[in-house]
Amino acid sequence: MKDEFDLSPAQMDALKEIGNIGAGNSATALSQVINRRIDMNVPDVAMVPLEAVPDLVGGPDTIVVGVFLRVYGKAPGNILFLLPQRSAFYLVDTLMGRPVGTTTKLDFMDESALMEIGNILAGAYLNAFFTFTQLAMLPSIPALAMDMAGAILNIVLVQLGQMGDQALVIETEFLSEDDGINGHFFLVPDPGSLETIISAVGVE
Amino acid sequence: MPELIRVGMADYKVGKAPATVISYGLGSCIGISLYDPQTKIGGLLHIMLPDSTQARASDNPAKFADTGLPLMLNDVLALGASRARLVAKIAGGAQMFAFANATDIMRVGARNAEAAKKMLKDLGIKLVAEDTGGTYGRTVSINLEDGVYTVKTINKGEKLI
Numbered sequence: 001m002k003d004e005f006d007l008s009p010a011q012m013d014a015l016k017e018i019g020n021i022g023a024g025n026s027a028t029a030l031s032q033v034i035n036r037r038i039d040m041n042v043p044d045v046a047m048v049p050l051e052a053v054p055d056l057v058g059g060p061d062t063i064v065v066g067v068f069l070r071v072y073g074k075a076p077g078n079i080l081f082l083l084p085q086r087s088a089f090y091l092v093d094t095l096m097g098r099p100v101g102t103t104t105k106l107d108f109m110d111e112s113a114l115m116e117i118g119n120i121l122a123g124a125y126l127n128a129f130f131t132f133t134q135l136a137m138l139p140s141i142p143a144l145a146m147d148m149a150g151a152i153l154n155i156v157l158v159q160l161g162q163m164g165d166q167a168l169v170i171e172t173e174f175l176s177e178d179d180g181i182n183g184h185f186f187l188v189p190d191p192g193s194l195e196t197i198i199s200a201v202g203v204e
Numbered sequence: 205m206p207e208l209i210r211v212g213m214a215d216y217k218v219g220k221a222p223a224t225v226i227s228y229g230l231g232s233c234i235g236i237s238l239y240d241p242q243t244k245i246g247g248l249l250h251i252m253l254p255d256s257t258q259a260r261a262s263d264n265p266a267k268f269a270d271t272g273l274p275l276m277l278n279d280v281l282a283l284g285a286s287r288a289r290l291v292a293k294i295a296g297g298a299q300m301f302a303f304a305n306a307t308d309i310m311r312v313g314a315r316n317a318e319a320a321k322k323m324l325k326d327l328g329i330k331l332v333a334e335d336t337g338g339t340y341g342r343t344v345s346i347n348l349e350d351g352v353y354t355v356k357t358i359n360k361g362e363k364l365i
Binding site: 050051054059060061063066068143144145146147148149150151152153154155157158161162163164165 | 212213214215228229230231232233252253258259260262263264267298300301302312339340341342343358
């Protein structure tokens with residue numbers, strides 16, 4: 001198996017470009033659903049020590065809403081869409097056509113709406129991924145949890161932890177024009193998937 | 205203010221009263237504390253995985269129950285704790301996302317708890333309190349002044365074990 005550290009700068013760039021196209025697709029999809037402009041930053045592609053990943057979203061005890069999807073196909077992995085609690089409430093208010101600030105707690109319908117958003121984002125992302133790499137991949141049914149960021153990130157980190165001490169994280173931040181939404185979209189390939197993705201891109 | 209010693213994921217820290225050792229945001233991970241009530245020496249280990257023999261070689265033994273616990277034990281003994289007096293408490297091991305067909309990875313919390321208990325037993329350390337399982341995250345800390353182990357959650361309040 002290819003060790004994550006062997007990635008050349010060109011390969012890192014290729015991954016960044018994939019992340020860019022995927023996230024661009026997702027941002028467009030999200031913007032259409034909530035009818036607001038969504039900006040995204042250029043994706044970060046980085047090898048991060050496992051224990052440092054929670055710091056990317058404000059520290060392990062920050063309260064976040066996480067939508068988790070397992071990715072099946074030739075290059076399996078995990079997708080995690082993390083929203084700070086405030087952003088999640090803003091997003092459900094917008095989706096449900098309620099005045100912003102109404103939601104203070106997620107009910108069953110709210111959770112379902114957020115999971116559907118996760119589904120739409122993941123679908124848009126993986127579609128772009130397919131266009132670029134010809135690797136067909138499908139997301140699982142989404143699952144949702146609202147809890148401490150560290151606890152939620154455990155689900156992706158544990159799997160990586162069996163194979164090494166670093167995580168390859170393709171991460172994009174979404175921002176809505178009025179700053180109401182600030183979400184983090186993580187694609188974390190399984191350790192064995194990296195080689196498949198790199199060879200599909202065809203960059204040395 | 206007594207010192208607050210922070211423990212990251214896959215790490216451990218040891219210390220003496222009046223310090224408190226804390227680790228934030230545990231999901232399927234487990235926080236294992238060791239404490240000697242007489243010398244008020246103890247430590248906290250934050251493990252991610254049950255078994256180092258089922259994983260690729262790692263630079264970080266504190267990631268696993270089976271390799272992390274002996275390391276922390278050595279360090280608390282070196283600080284002056286008595287092995288015979290040491291007591292252990294554990295918390296964590298949740299399953300954060302409910303899936304109908306949960307894989308082994310998703311049930312890792314339960315396996316972590318089992319591995320932690322087995323390792324304590326093998327080392328002859330008495331487990332005196334436990335708060336494991338569930339579907340929620342925990343922030344755990346041990347106060348080395350009195351050995352009280354605090355488990356904080358977002359929706360289930362705070363528990364002293």
